[in-house]
Every structure is written in structure tokens, then in C-alpha cells.
Amino acid sequence: MAIIEVKEVVKQFTGHLALDRVSISVPPASVFGLLGPNGAGKTTLIRIINQITRPDTGQVLFKGERLHPKHVDRIGYLPEERGLYRKMKVGEMALYLAMLKGLTKTVARERLDYWFKKFQIIDWWGRKVEELSKGMQQKIQFIITIIHEPELLIFDEPFSGFDPINQSLLKEEILKQKERGVAIIFSTHNMSSVEEICDQIALIHQSKLVLQGPVEELRRSHKKNEYMVELKNCLYPPQTVGNHRINVVNHHQKDGLLSMRIKVEEDVTANEFIKGLMTCGEIHSFKEILPSMNDIFIQNVSETPR
Amino acid sequence: MSKINLIVKREYLSRVRKKSFIVMTVIGPLLFAALLVMPAYLSTKSDDHNLVGVVDDTGLYYKSLQNSRSVEFRYLDMSLEEAREGFSSREENALLYIPVTHSSRQGEAVLFYRANQPSLVVQEHVRNQMSDRLERELIRNELGIDPAVLQGISPGINLSTIDMDTGKTSIALLTTGLGFFGGILIYFFIFIFGSQVMRGVLEEKTSRIVEVIVSSVRPFQLMMGKIAGVALVGLTQFLLWVVLTFIIVTVVQVASPALLDPAADQDKTVRETGVVMPQGISQDMLSEGEQVDASNRVATLAQGLQAINVPLMLGAFLFYFIFGYLLYGALFAAIGSAVDNEADTQQFMLPITVPLLLSIIMASFIMQSPGGPVAFWMSIIPFTSPVVMMIRIPFGVPVWEVGLSITLLILAFLGAVWLAGKIYHTGILMYGKKVTYRELWKWIRQSR
Structure with a gap:
């Protein structure tokens, strides 16, 4: 109780x-x-x-x-x-x-x-x-x-x-x-x-x-299908992953490692997404980005009109 | 222990232990005792004896100026010049020279002195004695009447006021003094301890402890606990003052009975009633003949004291003392809760202080006409009744008036507490807002 x-x-x-x-x-x-x-x-x-x-x-x-x-x-x-x-x-x-x-x-x-x-x-x-x-x-x-x-x-x-x-x-x-x-x-x-x-x-x-x-x-529930991905042996950020349209928020190369923050425009499970990613290069790390409470706070408070 | 008791205890102890309380407790009785003992002490000490040499060119005043306690006349059989030359070698303090005047109705005189000017008392005595002598002379010469005859028919009126029910004599001066003193005490008590309540509330509000406390007790309990705690502080102080004053006066009396001897009876009255009689005028200014009157007066005074209904006076005093304070204390608490700092209290203090001040300002008028409409209304209206009724009571007030006054005061107290509780409840948690009367009204309406 x-x-x-x-x-x-x-x-x-x-x-x-x-x-x-x-x-x-x-x-x-x-x-x-x-x-x-x-x-x-x-x-x-x-x-x-x-x-x-x-x-x-x-x-x-x-x-x-x-x-x-x-x-x-x-x-x-x-x-x-x-x-x-x-x-x-x-x-x-x-x-x-x-x-x-x-x-x-x-x-x-x-x-x-x-x-x-x-x-x-x-x-x-x-x-x-x-x-x-x-x-x-x-x-x-x-x-x-x-x-x-x-x-x-x-x-x-x-x-x-x-x-x-x-x-x-x-x-x-x-x-x-x-x-x-x-x-x-x-x-x-x-x-x-x-x-x-x-x-x-x-x-x-x-x-x-x-x-x-x-x-x-x-x-x-507030997640926006954003992932943090590090790929080896990949020189340029891909345009698509599998057949999913993606949006590369930012990326940088360092020591042959390409780090990207990717936003997937449509609903896709992490496994499907990883499958697509594997064709682009060797996956070094993969992490789904959950919004912080700070983001959630700001989003909900600014959504409601004053 | 219940929570309100805890609050009362804290409010009480934190104030009673303060240095300022202890200092006030000691200084108060010393002041009171000094007020009681000093006049008697001074009258024995100020035996300032003046020897006045008289050179009378007219011969009219020879051996006819009466001595007093402080002035002794010595008639010199010499001219002014001789007297002035020999002045320093003789023991006189002053030299009174009376020249011959053209008008038989106008006396003239010069008082010579060296270094120390004769006091006003001496000058007054000389003037009076000369005037008396000249008056007698004029009565005899111009009206042809023997002054002794005139003295014989000088009427003396002795007015006594006697209570028909008790058959006791009363003395207006004493009753007046008693009531007035009680009224003043109530006035000071309300002001001193009422503003202590206000400052206490303000302190809790500005230090922000109040939010912690009202999560443990109801705001109303906190307010009442504070008002009650401060009331106990006031009563304690008052009681200590009475006891200590009594002790000091007794000690002084035992240590040097002679000091207070002539006025001993009178002083006893003073101690019992707490009223200071105008002793200063007693011994010194009265001539020998009047001394007898003085002792009579003391006896009458004692009689007058018996005429006063002590339980009534004491009961009335305690009632108006406590309820007057409670009424104003609640309002002071409301003010403290409404503002953010002491400077902002001013605007709300005014309506509270005006009725109190008014009752003190009107005090002498009320003593002159204790049964008049002003006295009646002011002793019925709760905001002025604590002081004014106290002043009126010794003169005798119909029972129904006292009853009405008491009832209204209790009702006003309940109303004030109810109102103050509402203001307090909203006020203590309200910060940074410039509060107006309109705002207060809003608080009263919306709080439940």
C-alpha cells in the first residue's frame, strides 16, 4: 500500500x-x-x-x-x-x-x-x-x-x-x-x-x-531512436543502414575509428539496426541513447503552451 | 508533554534566561524603590539651614517674621553698611534689607548674599512672611480690624468622602493614584510584551524556521504558544518586581528606620499599594503648625486605604492586565507574521497604538470625570477598556458596566485571535510581498 x-x-x-x-x-x-x-x-x-x-x-x-x-x-x-x-x-x-x-x-x-x-x-x-x-x-x-x-x-x-x-x-x-x-x-x-x-x-x-x-x-518512452556507434574500417558515415533512412547527427574519425551519433528516422529494433550496420564496417561499440531527465523535463515543459 | 506546552516552555525560558530580562528585573525594583525611598531620604537630608540677618529700616517687621525649618531670621541692630561690612565675619548666609518705602501698601526688600544664592524656598518664605506682616498691618490701619479677630473667623472646611454602603472614608488622591498606576502598568505591559510577541513571530519568519515548525504543529498552536509564553514572562517580571521592591524597601527601612520615620506610615501605604505619594512636599514645606495636619493626613490615608476594595482592585487589575495583553498580543502576532522586516511593521502598528495612546492621553480627563460619557465609552470599548476601566474602577463603577466591559473584552479577544490566526496562517509562509490592508483582507477571506 x-x-x-x-x-x-x-x-x-x-x-x-x-x-x-x-x-x-x-x-x-x-x-x-x-x-x-x-x-x-x-x-x-x-x-x-x-x-x-x-x-x-x-x-x-x-x-x-x-x-x-x-x-x-x-x-x-x-x-x-x-x-x-x-x-x-x-x-x-x-x-x-x-x-x-x-x-x-x-x-x-x-x-x-x-x-x-x-x-x-x-x-x-x-x-x-x-x-x-x-x-x-x-x-x-x-x-x-x-x-x-x-x-x-x-x-x-x-x-x-x-x-x-x-x-x-x-x-x-x-x-x-x-x-x-x-x-x-x-x-x-x-x-x-x-x-x-x-x-x-x-x-x-x-x-x-x-x-x-x-x-x-x-x-x-521518450527515446528518439538515437544510437552512438563506433565503426572500424569505415571512412565515411553511411547514407542508409539496411533500407532505413538515417540522419547522422555528428561524427568524427580518430585512429581509424569512426564515431557517429545516428538518429533513425523510422521505427526499427536495435537488432535490425545492428544487422544493417554490420555491412558498413566492423562494429566496435554500439549504444542506444536514452534521453536524460533534463531533456524530458525541457521537452514536456516547453511543449505545453504558456 | 503536549506540543503547545513545549512551545510555551521554549518561549518562556528563552526570554527569561536573556540578559536583558535579568537586567530589567534588577533595575526595575531599584528604580521603584528609589522612587519610594528617595523623597523621604531627601527630606531628612536637605536640612539646609539658612540664617538670614534682617536690617529693618521701617521697624515694621521687627520680630514678626516667622522662622521655618530652613529659614531662621536674626534681627540686627545696625545700619546696612555696618551689616554688609561685618557680613563675612558673622554666621549669616544672607542679609535681608528692608528700606523705607513711600507707599504704605508696597513693601520692598533686598536679599544680599555672597557666593551661594538663597534657594527659591528661602526667597519664597521671605516674601510670604513680609507679605503676611504687611497685610496684617494694612488690615489694622486701613480697615481698623484687629488681625487676631480676623484670624478667628477664618473658616476651615474639612471635606470627607464616605462610601454609604461601607461607611468607610476614601481619599480621592489615593484611589486616583492606584487606578492610574494600574492603568499605566497595563499600558506598558501591553506595549513591551506585545511587541516582544511581534518580534518573536518576525524572527521565526525571517529565519525560516517557521516552515519546519508548522510541519510539526498547527500554526495556530504556534501563535498561541508564543502569546502565552510571553504573557508568562511578563507576569514573572511583574511578580519579581513586586517582591524585590518590597524586599529593598524593607531592607532600607530596617537598616535605617530613622530615614523613613516621619513618613513611615505613609511609606507603608506606598509599599502596599505601589502608589507613590507626593511626599516631597510634606515635611520641608510645611510650617510647624501644619506638621500636626501631616500626621493626621497619614492617619486618614491609612483609613482611605481600608476604604479601597482590595480584592476588587486586584482582580480587575489582573483581568485587564491579562486580557488587554492577550487582545493586543494576538494583533501584534498578526502584524509580525504579515511583514518581512521590522521596518514594515510601522503601517500596521499605527491603528494598534492609537487606541492605547489615546487611553493614556485621556487618563487625567477620565480621572476628573470618571462617570462621564467619555469615560464610560472608553471603558466599554475593548481597545481602550483595559487602561481606562482600571483608572475608573477606584471611583466606583456600576456592576453592569464592569460586566459589559469584561464581556466585550473577552469577545474582542476571541475575535482578535480568530482574525490573527487567519492572517498568521497565510502570513508566516508569505515572503517578498509588500502587504497592504487589502491583501490582509484577502488572506482572512481565503484561509479556512
Whole structure:
């Protein structure tokens, strides 16, 4: 059963429709990419799941139950714009925020101790938040998000502002959470990280859901019959392959190796295509090019008229 | 522990532990105590004794100028020149020379001094004494009446105000002072702690922690938790002030009882009620004859204190203190949530501060006519009632008026919280938008 299920949700603000019958479903132990250009309605959807805003119509189910205030303790949220109480002591603030998520003081203390040690910030427990570097503050924000061991995690641009080392640390921890069975909603503009960690995505554009599905499936369904081919003993790019018309996007010769990016104008299976290619020369390498999430994003967002 | 308790606790502790809170807690009572003790202290210390030599060419004033605490006259049997020459070798501080004048109705005099000019009190005393003497002379010479006779028929009116129900005497000054002091306290409390609420909300909004918190608790809980936490800070501070002031005054009294002796009774009143009586005028300015009156006055004061319905005053004070703050606190929270920085709060602060300021500006008028229509309406309308009703109460307010005022204040508080909750809910997550009243209205309508 899906951890969170959004059904036909509509949210209207005065003079502007923020979400127009949006439905998504996030199963456990998966990372769900929530994509879309700025102002598409992602934040509104996240706030509805967090029960900060209520939908006008439609339903949100948490493990099959209608979303209820008790569920906030089962959800962890790391907002894009995030801050801390600058004047508070680090440990005291972490305890406060953990207890606001329903943990008892003892449990909160224990778990914070574990995570602070793991992230090597335990020495900062008694210091003021404003003395911390930005990277350390972000570690604390991450810890606070997961401290109550939620079943649903929502990360809004989690990597922004992290240095590469902390980025990979964070990525590792996010994937560990996934292994634990947590459902993760991951909102970002960074498409390469989507390919890396998302199992499914939903693309929201102008308040509507325009694309949804598993990442690999989407990439395959968006493929344009493009191949990367390297041939030996072939001096010029061929005009046709078998009886299929082709379009050589680019090519170059190096050390007797001709590399080409070929777009086939009609539907053809890879095997058929390879058969045709063999007559042109010796195949050194062959690879079908799948569109990147970046391409898919741009294609879908620019297709819809503004 | 429930979440709202956690919020209240954090709001409370983070403020109570601040240096500024501790400093205020210590400085407040010191100021209050100084205000109470200093006048008494000064009146014992300022025993500034002036010896004034008198050279009277007219002979009219000889031995007829009365001494006071600070002025003693010494009649010199010498000419002005002799007196001036010998001035430095004698002990007088000043030399009063009274020449002969042409008009019998006009007295003239010169007060010579060296280095230290005689104080205004001395000058005033000299002028009064001379004027009295001349007046008596004129009454005798021109009207042919013996001044002693005239003195005998000088009427003295003693006006007491007595509550018919309790039969107790009241003293207008004391009641006025009590109510006014309570009103002022409420005014300051609302302003100081109301703006603390506003700054707290603004801080959470600008530091962007608020989005994390509202994913754990409802925005309304966060707002109410903050308002309640700050209220407790205010009550704590107030309580500490009362206790510390009491301790300081007691310590001073025990350490040097003589210091406060003449005014001891009066001072006790002051401590019990927190009202500062104009002691400064007491001892020093009264002549010997009036001293008796002064001690009578103290006795009457104590009586007057008994006339005040202490539970009523205290109850009213606490009610208006708390609910006045809650009403305004909710509005301050709404303002803090609507804007992005403290500078933008100005436009919304104005409508909130005007009724508060108005109640303080009108305070003296209300004390003069506590039963008038202005006083009535201002003590009924919730935005002015916390201060104005507090001022009115000592004068006696019909029960139904108090009831109406209380009911309306509670209703207004509920309305303000409801309204503020809506503004707050939208406001805390709204950034970079120049907010207008129209915009606020939109928020109120659309949030559910």
C-alpha cells in the first residue's frame, strides 16, 4: 500500500489555481521525484501533504487513512528555505524540535546523540546555532528531519548549499532511509540527481500533472531512436543502414575509428539496426541513447503552451 | 508533554534566561524603590539651614517674621553698611534689607548674599512672611480690624468622602493614584510584551524556521504558544518586581528606620499599594503648625486605604492586565507574521497604538470625570477598556458596566485571535510581498 496517496487534489488561491486535479502515489521504500518549473505548484502540494494548507477538493491518504493531524509525527520535512533558531543552543534546539515531533526527551536525547556523533558535530552541542557554519547547520536540519524515524520523508532541494562531500554523505543517508522502507518525496531542479536516486517522478507544470512514472520507463518512452556507434574500417558515415533512412547527427574519425551519433528516422529494433550496420564496417561499440531527465523535463515543459 | 506546552516552555525560558530580562528585573525594583525611598531620604537630608540677618529700616517687621525649618531670621541692630561690612565675619548666609518705602501698601526688600544664592524656598518664605506682616498691618490701619479677630473667623472646611454602603472614608488622591498606576502598568505591559510577541513571530519568519515548525504543529498552536509564553514572562517580571521592591524597601527601612520615620506610615501605604505619594512636599514645606495636619493626613490615608476594595482592585487589575495583553498580543502576532522586516511593521502598528495612546492621553480627563460619557465609552470599548476601566474602577463603577466591559473584552479577544490566526496562517509562509490592508483582507477571506 502506498504510504501517501494524493487523489485529484485542487487548490485555488485568490485569482490563481495552484493545483489542478493532481494525483500522485508514493509506495514505501522508494524515492519519488517531484519535478516542475518554479511556481508550478510543487510547494503547494508539499504543504498540503504536510497539512500546512488544506486542499479545496480531493483527498490525501496516509497509508490508506485520511490525512489527520496525528500523521504529522510520521512525516519528516526538510523545506527548501530552512532556518534554525539562531540564538538557541544547538542541542537544546535539536531537542525542542525533536520533541515537537512527538519524541520523549530521553528518546530524543539518545537519537540525537547518535546522529550528532555520526555527523561529527557532537562538540557543538552546547554552542549557539549562530556560531555554526552553514554546512553544520544543514547537517542539523537533516538530523531533525529524520530524527523521529518518519515513514514519509519530504526533501525540498536538499542538496542546495551543500559542498560535494556533504552532498554525497546526504545522498548516502537518503538512500539508507529508502532501504529502511521509508517513502521519500524528493523535489529538485537538479535532473542528474533525479536520474541517480529517483525511482519514480511526477512532473507538474502550470498546476497540472503532465508526466508521471518510473524514471527508466519514462526515459525509454521518450527515446528518439538515437544510437552512438563506433565503426572500424569505415571512412565515411553511411547514407542508409539496411533500407532505413538515417540522419547522422555528428561524427568524427580518430585512429581509424569512426564515431557517429545516428538518429533513425523510422521505427526499427536495435537488432535490425545492428544487422544493417554490420555491412558498413566492423562494429566496435554500439549504444542506444536514452534521453536524460533534463531533456524530458525541457521537452514536456516547453511543449505545453504558456 | 503536549506540543503547545513545549512551545510555551521554549518561549518562556528563552526570554527569561536573556540578559536583558535579568537586567530589567534588577533595575526595575531599584528604580521603584528609589522612587519610594528617595523623597523621604531627601527630606531628612536637605536640612539646609539658612540664617538670614534682617536690617529693618521701617521697624515694621521687627520680630514678626516667622522662622521655618530652613529659614531662621536674626534681627540686627545696625545700619546696612555696618551689616554688609561685618557680613563675612558673622554666621549669616544672607542679609535681608528692608528700606523705607513711600507707599504704605508696597513693601520692598533686598536679599544680599555672597557666593551661594538663597534657594527659591528661602526667597519664597521671605516674601510670604513680609507679605503676611504687611497685610496684617494694612488690615489694622486701613480697615481698623484687629488681625487676631480676623484670624478667628477664618473658616476651615474639612471635606470627607464616605462610601454609604461601607461607611468607610476614601481619599480621592489615593484611589486616583492606584487606578492610574494600574492603568499605566497595563499600558506598558501591553506595549513591551506585545511587541516582544511581534518580534518573536518576525524572527521565526525571517529565519525560516517557521516552515519546519508548522510541519510539526498547527500554526495556530504556534501563535498561541508564543502569546502565552510571553504573557508568562511578563507576569514573572511583574511578580519579581513586586517582591524585590518590597524586599529593598524593607531592607532600607530596617537598616535605617530613622530615614523613613516621619513618613513611615505613609511609606507603608506606598509599599502596599505601589502608589507613590507626593511626599516631597510634606515635611520641608510645611510650617510647624501644619506638621500636626501631616500626621493626621497619614492617619486618614491609612483609613482611605481600608476604604479601597482590595480584592476588587486586584482582580480587575489582573483581568485587564491579562486580557488587554492577550487582545493586543494576538494583533501584534498578526502584524509580525504579515511583514518581512521590522521596518514594515510601522503601517500596521499605527491603528494598534492609537487606541492605547489615546487611553493614556485621556487618563487625567477620565480621572476628573470618571462617570462621564467619555469615560464610560472608553471603558466599554475593548481597545481602550483595559487602561481606562482600571483608572475608573477606584471611583466606583456600576456592576453592569464592569460586566459589559469584561464581556466585550473577552469577545474582542476571541475575535482578535480568530482574525490573527487567519492572517498568521497565510502570513508566516508569505515572503517578498509588500502587504497592504487589502491583501490582509484577502488572506482572512481565503484561509479556512
